[in-house]
Amino acid sequence: MTPVSPRHQQIAIFLTALFQHFCEQRRAGVVLAGPAQMKVGDVAREPDVMVLTAEHADRVRPSFVEGPADLVVEIVSPESRGRDRGDKYYEYEQAGVREYWLVDPQRRRAEFYRLAENGVYELLRADERGRFESRVLPGLWIDVEWLWQEPLPPLLGVLKQWGLV
Numbered sequence: 001m002t003p004v005s006p007r008h009q010q011i012a013i014f015l016t017a018l019f020q021h022f023c024e025q026r027r028a029g030v031v032l033a034g035p036a037q038m039k040v041g042d043v044a045r046e047p048d049v050m051v052l053t054a055e056h057a058d059r060v061r062p063s064f065v066e067g068p069a070d071l072v073v074e075i076v077s078p079e080s081r082g083r084d085r086g087d088k089y090y091e092y093e094q095a096g097v098r099e100y101w102l103v104d105p106q107r108r109r110a111e112f113y114r115l116a117e118n119g120v121y122e123l124l125r126a127d128e129r130g131r132f133e134s135r136v137l138p139g140l141w142i143d144v145e146w147l148w149q150e151p152l153p154p155l156l157g158v159l160k161q162w163g164l165v
Helices: 006-026 054-059 081-085 087-095 144-148 155-161
Strands: 029-033 038-040 043-045 049-053 071-075 099-104 109-115 121-124 131-133 141-143
Touching (some): 006 029, 006 071, 029 054, 038 087, 049 054, 081 087, 087 109
Parallel strands (some): 071 099
Antiparallel strands (some): 029 049, 038 043, 049 071, 109 121
């Protein structure tokens, strides 16, 4: 695999930091970033970012996560586009990853999927203000435009908007 771009890394670090602060403040779960490995059945993946809610924190082992994370984010790169939208999408769906975010900085597009009761992903939309609220982490929302800003918004500013500081 080719190395990821600096923009890919910036977005992954931004989201990881946001999730980490949110989960610490709310005692909502565990946040891990690649190359942390998630094993589901015979498949092992290294999502860019993953969150295990407090009820599933026991899935974290010393060197991997055993079972599905509750929320997985993949930052799409030209080299990973097919894998992120194909193999990983179906593997995460079948494994029971409750929320799957696909962030494509090159196309300035973010897609948010939630696992429906029938076990199939449904596409969720941002609201009329351009905000997407996680169903896995109630109270956590992002303004999708943040992901395309250069530089990315200051972490402290987002935490203030969320009322965490």
